[in-house]
Amino acid sequence: QVQLVESGGGLVQAGGSLRLSCAASGRTFSTYTMAWFRQAPGKEREFVAAITWSGGNTLYADAVKGRFTISGENARNTVYLQMSSLKPEDTAVYYCAASALRLATTRGVYRYWGQGTQVTVSS
Numbered sequence: 001q002v003q004l005v006e007s008g009g010g011l012v013q014a015g016g017s018l019r020l021s022c023a024a025s026g027r028t029f030s031t032y033t034m035a036w037f038r039q040a041p042g043k044e045r046e047f048v049a050a051i052t053w054s055g056g057n058t059l060y061a062d063a064v065k066g067r068f069t070i071s072g073e074n075a076r077n078t079v080y081l082q083m084s085s086l087k088p089e090d091t092a093v094y095y096c097a098a099s100a101l102r103l104a105t106t107r108g109v110y111r112y113w114g115q116g117t118q119v120t121v122s123s
Contacts, residue, residue, distance in 0.1 A: 002026045002112040004096045009117030012086055016121070020081040022096030022114060031098040034072060034079040035110060038092035038119075045095065047105040049081060059103045064090075086121045093118050 008020040024031065035050035049070040050059045058070055069082040079096065094117050097110035104110075 002028060002031055002098050004098060004112055004114035006094065006096045006114045006117040009094060009119045011120045011122065014086060014088055014121055014123050016086050017082070017084045018086065018119060020083070020094055020096075020117060020119070022079045022081075024077040024079070024096075024098060028077050028098075031100060031112070033099045033101060033103055033110075034070075035097045035099070035104075036070065036079075036081045037095045037097055037107065037110075038090075039095070039116075040089075040092040043092075045107055047107070048094070050103050050105070051079060052103060057103060059105065061105070083119070086119075088121050088123045091119060091121050 003025045005023045033052050036048040037045050038048050039045040047061050051070045051072050067085045072079045096114040098112040099110045
């Protein structure tokens with residue numbers, strides 16, 4: 001099993017920044033790709049960004065490209081999501097996810113999930 005714990009969410013004004021962290025523990029060697037998804041009230045959970053542990057290849061949703069940056073720190077088994085130029089529409093619960101497969105935007109590919117952290121952007 002792999003356990004994922006997110007942190008770093010909070011309330012921020014539009015235009016501000018936040019950094020989310022996701023600490024992985026357990027059988028982390030079984031994971032290849034880490035990702036962030038988000039779910040706003042009344043909406044489906046959607047892909048935000050993903051990164052591979054080896055090589056650091058990344059993938060972003062169009063809605064966040066140029067504003068968000070995903071990075072990983074292998075020694076700490078931790079993945080980060082640096083969010084800048086935040087907009088009210090970025091308000092959502094942000095979830096960390098892990099997969100044994102390569103980069104993907106599809107929710108079903110990711111086997112392990114964290115509990116989520118709330119990000120609220122005020123206008």
